[in-house]
Amino acid sequence: MRITIIGSGNVATHLAAAFKNAGHRIVQVYSRNMQHAALLAYHVKAEPLDDLIQIDPETDIFVIAVKDDAIGIMAEQLEPHQKLMVHTSGATDLYALLAFADNVGVFYPLQTFSKTREVNFRNVPICIEAADKNIAKELRELAQTVSNSVYDIDSKQRRILHLAAVFANNFPNYLYTMAQQILTQQGLDIDLIRPLILETAEKVQTGLPAAMQTGPAIRHDQNTMDNHLQLLQDNPDLQQLYTLLSQGIIKMDIDPHGDK
Amino acid sequence: MRITIIGSGNVATHLAAAFKNAGHRIVQVYSRNMQHAALLAYHVKAEPLDDLIQIDPETDIFVIAVKDDAIGIMAEQLEPHQKLMVHTSGATDLYALLAFADNVGVFYPLQTFSKTREVNFRNVPICIEAADKNIAKELRELAQTVSNSVYDIDSKQRRILHLAAVFANNFPNYLYTMAQQILTQQGLDIDLIRPLILETAEKVQTGLPAAMQTGPAIRHDQNTMDNHLQLLQDNPDLQQLYTLLSQGIIKMDIDPHGDK
Incomplete structure (x- = not known):
């Protein structure tokens, strides 16, 4: 596919690289900051731009990977090109795009990204949502080119x-x-x-976390918990946090595995 | 070394296997429960026992890997053999053994162990404490036969x-x-x-966790935090935990890396 990346942050960077590695063509990379756009564009052999006026209409999809509160602003400006548009946000409903166009979806990679850390994208779950079945199919196929874990997830x-x-x-x-x-x-x-x-x-990659719980709280070892609270006496915030988390663990009320 | 393992739980199991793999001889494995003693003893080619009367005095070290509140009881019964004794507990002072004997130390492997999960013991930090310098040297050398990470850590x-x-x-x-x-x-x-x-x-295996912090709290994204609290409305305990942890993150007051 011909893909246009809107944004140059962590998600934009890793998505663009994953698409490129999967054989897609990155047409352009947009960022408000031309240096950021240029850096990412260089890595994925795309054209950088810092003004949406210069957008190349010869693309198949706009991938909007910007801060949540800028998604609508981007969608509004990209809508006239009448291309498929997706956002990549976990915290934003599909409606943020549907308010501007029909040909829209969500392409949410559920991982924590840092620009300087490589991620094996094939292990990253990608959560797909779409305005209709055809778009869903198209997004699912695109997602499968970069990841082995593709899920249909509504808003x-x-x-x-x-x-x-x-x-x-x-x-x-x-x-x-x-x-x-x-x-x-x-x-x-x-x-x-x-x-x-x-x-x-x-x-917890294979087991369930509840079955892995160890420590003084799950053993109801009040003596050790009291000692820990004593060590935290100069830090009432951490004392409160320790108490709250320990109470939660005690309430789990499962067979303790112990940590011996 | 000739090593006697007191206990048959997670720490005892992994320590015994690590010692055995490093070429030491496991003389005996003690547990109150004979089946537990026998299972571990079988794996490390040792003799099982469920009564300390039967202890073989021809050993170099007693490694006491039992519940914290049983350490003193074991030490008291093993003291007459006048051998080196160590406990393996993070939460117990050296004094728990010093109260009974002089020839004592601590051999604390800082890891979470499950019987059914293999651990690469060479990566497990081992924290050593001893009643004197000679014992410290002996324990450090023993620790280095099973781990690349040996630390001197006092009580x-x-x-x-x-x-x-x-x-x-x-x-x-x-x-x-x-x-x-x-x-x-x-x-x-x-x-x-x-x-x-x-x-x-x-x-965080290479970086510092504070530099890796992402999410709504570090971005001071009150809108997302409010949405999350709304989603937790049927669970006041989790709401309280969410609020407390978010307040802690906000107080970190570092440059947010964002999670985009």
Whole structure:
């Protein structure tokens, strides 16, 4: 397909590379910032632009990978070309595009992307939604050229998925940060817990997380929990977080596996 | 070395296998439960026992890998043999053994173990503490036969480390469970977020977690956070957790990388 990328951030960068690697042609890359557009365009052999006036109408699809609040603005300006348009946002309904055109869909890659980190796109789940069955088929086929995991997910489900992703990614990463902070304050190295962080995530790649729960809370080990709260005495925010998370784990009320 | 394993749980199982693979001889495996002792003893070609009366004094070290509250009981019964004794607990001070003998130390492998999951022990950090320098040297050498990551960690540091491990392992796993629960209630599959969970952990293997923070909270995207709280309206516990974690992320006050 001939693909036009609107945006030059993390999602735009990884999607453009995945499309290019799958044999598609990236026609143009748009960004408000010409340097950003040029950098990504260079990597995927496309033409950069920073003004939608210069858009090449000879394309099959506009892939809008910009901040959520700019999706509608882009859609409004691209609508006159009457091409297929998709956005890539987990937090935005299909309606954000349907308000401007009929030939629209969603192409949401459910992964956390950094520009400097390679991702094996074939493992990235791609969530498809479309205004009609023909568009859905077209998007599904496009998604299958870059990923082995393609799902039909409507806007309501995508909202749930985005919420779950916050619990699976944003919040654990914050807890890693707190763990590091606890170590650093005592002169200890984050390397001590990096293997633990990785193994915790690897364990749930096959099993269910509830079955993997270990630690003082699931063992109802009040003595250890009290000791931990004592160690956090100078940090009431972390004490509150420790208590709330531990109470949640205690409420899980499953057979503890223990961590011995 | 000739090694006697006291315990047959997850830590005992993985430690015994690692010692055996490194060429040490496992003399005996003790468990209160003879079947458990026999199963592990079979795998490491050792003699099983369920009564410490039968302990073979021809050993170099007793590795006590039992529940925290049983460490002292074991130490008291093993003390008459006047052999080197170590415990393997993150949450227990060296004093738990020093109260009974002088020739003691700690051999704490900082990882989450499940009996049915293989672990590459060479990547597991082992935290050593000892009653004197000679014991420390001996334990460090033993640790280096099974792991590439050996650290000297005193009891105070180990308490901090154990607390950090709760934030790095127990709490993230609980959040995975909540993510799965959110998905399951809407008929969505946990497979959708498994790659995200893994990538989140892999990202911090080289980088610092604070630099990897993404999501609505770090972007101060109140609209998305309000939508998420609305989706959690039937679950006040999760609402409270969502709010507390988001407030923590907002307080991080670093440059948001965004998750686009």
